[in-house]
Amino acid sequence: xxxxxxxxxxxxxxxxxxxxxxxxxxxxxxxxxxxxxxxxxxxxxxxxxxxxxxxxxxxxxxxxxxxxxxxxxxxxxxxxxxxxxxxxxxxxxxxxxxxxxxxxxxxxxxxxxxxxxxxxxxxxxxxxxxxxxxxxxxxxxxxxxxxxxxxxxxxxxxxxxxxxxxxxxxxxxxxxxxxxxxxxxxxxxxxxxxxxxxxxxxxxxxxxxxxxxxxxxxxxxxxxxxxxxxxxxxxxxxxxxxxxxxxxxxxxxxxxxxxxxxxxxxxxxxxxxxxxxxxxxxxxxxxxxxxxxxxxxxxxxxxxxxxxxxxxxxxxxxxxxxxxx
Amino acid sequence: xxxxxxxxxxxxxxxxxxxxxxxxxxxxxxxxxxxxxxxxxxxxxxxxxxxxxxxxxxxxxxxxxxxxxxxxxxxxxxxxxxxxxxxxxxxxxxxxxxxxxxxxxxxxxxxxxxxxxxxxxxxxxxxxxxxxxxxxxxxxxxxxxxxxxxxxxxxxxxxxxxxxxxxxxxxxxxxxxxxxxxxxxxxxxxxxxxxxxxxxxxxxxxxxxxxxxxxxxxxxxxxxxxxxxxxxxxxxxxxxxxxxxxxxxxxxxxxxxxxxxxxxxxxxxxxxxxxxxxxxxxxxxxxxxxxxxxxxxxxxxxxxxxxxxxxxxxxxxxxxxxxxx
Numbered sequence: 001x002x003x004x005x006x007x008x009x010x011x012x013x014x015x016x017x018x019x020x021x022x023x024x025x026x027x028x029x030x031x032x033x034x035x036x037x038x039x040x041x042x043x044x045x046x047x048x049x050x051x052x053x054x055x056x057x058x059x060x061x062x063x064x065x066x067x068x069x070x071x072x073x074x075x076x077x078x079x080x081x082x083x084x085x086x087x088x089x090x091x092x093x094x095x096x097x098x099x100x101x102x103x104x105x106x107x108x109x110x111x112x113x114x115x116x117x118x119x120x121x122x123x124x125x126x127x128x129x130x131x132x133x134x135x136x137x138x139x140x141x142x143x144x145x146x147x148x149x150x151x152x153x154x155x156x157x158x159x160x161x162x163x164x165x166x167x168x169x170x171x172x173x174x175x176x177x178x179x180x181x182x183x184x185x186x187x188x189x190x191x192x193x194x195x196x197x198x199x200x201x202x203x204x205x206x207x208x209x210x211x212x213x214x215x216x217x218x219x220x221x222x223x224x225x226x227x228x229x230x231x232x233x234x235x236x237x238x239x240x241x242x243x244x245x246x247x248x249x250x251x252x253x254x255x256x257x258x259x260x261x262x263x264x265x266x267x268x269x270x271x272x273x274x275x276x277x278x279x280x281x282x283x284x285x286x287x288x289x290x291x292x293x294x295x296x297x298x299x300x301x302x303x304x305x306x307x308x309x310x311x312x313x314x315x316x317x318x319x320x321x322x323x324x325x
Numbered sequence: 326x327x328x329x330x331x332x333x334x335x336x337x338x339x340x341x342x343x344x345x346x347x348x349x350x351x352x353x354x355x356x357x358x359x360x361x362x363x364x365x366x367x368x369x370x371x372x373x374x375x376x377x378x379x380x381x382x383x384x385x386x387x388x389x390x391x392x393x394x395x396x397x398x399x400x401x402x403x404x405x406x407x408x409x410x411x412x413x414x415x416x417x418x419x420x421x422x423x424x425x426x427x428x429x430x431x432x433x434x435x436x437x438x439x440x441x442x443x444x445x446x447x448x449x450x451x452x453x454x455x456x457x458x459x460x461x462x463x464x465x466x467x468x469x470x471x472x473x474x475x476x477x478x479x480x481x482x483x484x485x486x487x488x489x490x491x492x493x494x495x496x497x498x499x500x501x502x503x504x505x506x507x508x509x510x511x512x513x514x515x516x517x518x519x520x521x522x523x524x525x526x527x528x529x530x531x532x533x534x535x536x537x538x539x540x541x542x543x544x545x546x547x548x549x550x551x552x553x554x555x556x557x558x559x560x561x562x563x564x565x566x567x568x569x570x571x572x573x574x575x576x577x578x579x580x581x582x583x584x585x586x587x588x589x590x591x592x593x594x595x596x597x598x599x600x601x602x603x604x605x606x607x608x609x610x611x612x613x614x615x616x617x618x619x620x621x622x623x624x625x626x627x628x629x630x631x632x633x634x635x636x637x638x639x640x641x642x643x644x645x646x647x648x649x650x
Contacts (some may be wrong), residue, residue, distance in 0.1 A: 023650060087650075108650050114636055119649055148650040156634045184650045189630045191593035192552055214650060219630065220542075220586040220623045223549040227517055253627040261545040268516035298545045302578040305514045305544065309481045311439055324444055325348060325412075325433050325473040325509045325539060 024244025188218020349569025479514025513543020
């Protein structure tokens with residue numbers, strides 16, 4: 001009782017998808033060497049994730065940071081049990097991904113029309129038609145299909161996104177036979193009560209789909225939103241090592257929910273994330289050297305809850321009664 | 326339903342205590358001019374807080390940043406209905422505070438022996454004896470008494486702090502007739518399940534005490550912990566403008582829970598914080614100029630959830646299909 005862990009949480013199994021090398025790296029200005037990417041992903045493979053979103057088979061012109069998608073996929077060592085997924089925007093991308101023997105393709109479109117036009121340069125109907133072609137190309141190959149719905153909890157240009165729209169797009173993809181849908185809070189607009197309500201509605205309507213939540217920490221709410229999703233029964237979460245990733249509409253703000261902060265909180269609360277926190281922290285500590293700048297992760301600076309500190313020397317002349325609360 | 330706010334939250338009234346000018350400023354290396362402090366506090370007085378912790382009547386040698394406590398207290402304009410509280414470490418401090426006509430004194434000691442010795446240079450029993458003298462001096466003056474219990478959710482040097490110890494110190498202060506107790510997560514060690522359990526135990530045992538929670542965001546969990554405390558029925562929270570404040574044991578990590586992020590989340594979730602978010606954001610925007618460095622607040626960079634962005638020009642040659650999720 002002294003640690004306060006609630007019994008009903010004990011050991012509940014969660015499924016974490018590490019997205020740093022896709023959603024994080026695509027956002028970096030400098031190209032990260034293919035070999036360094038492979039070393040990092042191999043380390044991540046040993047951390048216990050359920051899934052790793054390795055890279056993106058988008059056009060090298062669109063995202064030059066991930067122009068080495070094939071080389072990365074061929075270079076990494078696959079750990080049995082880990083699902084290796086990649087982002088695929090179109091049939092050409094799907095063909096490239098299939099040639100690399102991926103376990104899953106992750107398709108993406110926005111729930112809001114304006115964001116879809118900005119991010120993908122198409123109407124939503126054009127995106128849907130294109131993704132339907134991808135699904136047709138992948139179906140029957142044994143490769144799983146997940147659809148990430150961006151701006152599912154708000155659009156930075158349109159504002160509120162109706163729950164009915166989210167459920168409507170889920171319905172259309174469910175009818176195409178996809179295995180999973182990820183609801184993405186692309187620019188960190190979600191708040192806990194909203195998350196709880198949306199997750200309850202989505203889980204109730206689509207019990208057969210694997211439902212994943214993808215949070216950004218743009219306004220500090222990512223971990224709070226995770227709690228709300230857990231309350232609604234969600235067990236699958238995207239997260240990004242170091243909190244990499246970001247939002248072009250909030251320069252300087254935090255990016256995706258930070259893997260090591262998510263795992264730290266969830267393990268303390270009694271969940272079984274499958275992920276080895278110490279190994280993840282070791283991997284996260286490599287990021288600043290790899291990308292050339294600091295990362296949003298707080299826990300990388302502060303250490304884990306029980307990484308204790310020595311008692312300071314009470315030096316002569318030290319201020320007394322500083323009274324920090 | 327499209328915004329997802331749960332009906333049972335609607336309009337639940339919360340009581341926020343702004344601690345930036347005490348818990349935040351005491352942590353700043355540079356002295357902030359008395360006049361600038363007064364201007365800021367007068368702005369905060371117009372924001373709708375239930376309480377403002379204005380300053381600290383500690384020794385000017387211990388906390389030179391707050392050596393102007395009397396001048397600040399005499400200089401600010403009091404807004405009826407706002408409780409003006411100050412930190413008081415001893416009888417001398419209490420006398421200074423009473424001479425300034427404060428509404429409340431806030432006493433502080435740590436639940437863990439090692440932190441109390443480090444922070445206050447006394448054993449806990451010595452602290453308790455000193456605070457009992459303060460309570461004796463203040464009782465009967467009409468000035469309210471609150472006790473902030475530091476390290477109530479973990480000690481950075483000892484580790485876990487037993488719930489029984491927290492409840493034991495609450496009991497001793499309750500017997501002395503204090504009106505309120507604040508449970509402080511001094512170095513951001515609390516996690517949600519722990520918070521929920523501690524708050525439930527404390528609220529059950531001490532229903533007559535005003536119970537306040539004081540979170541730090543050292544490991545990113547401050548807003549998640551706030552949700553857990555709300556679940557346990559807590560309605561009083563400390564928060565710090567800009568996320569000022571901090572923890573000497575986690576250099577570079579975030580400080581106290583950020584007022585504007587807390588208010589933003591809680592108002593979206595349907596709570597009534599009493600606080601005007603726009604006014605708080607305007608005040609927070611002054612901080613970097615006032616203290617000479619950036620503040621941890623994410624929302625100060627990203628804006629509120631519905632601070633929408635213009636649709637970007639789709640310039641020639643712009644990358645297509647960037648596929649941010």
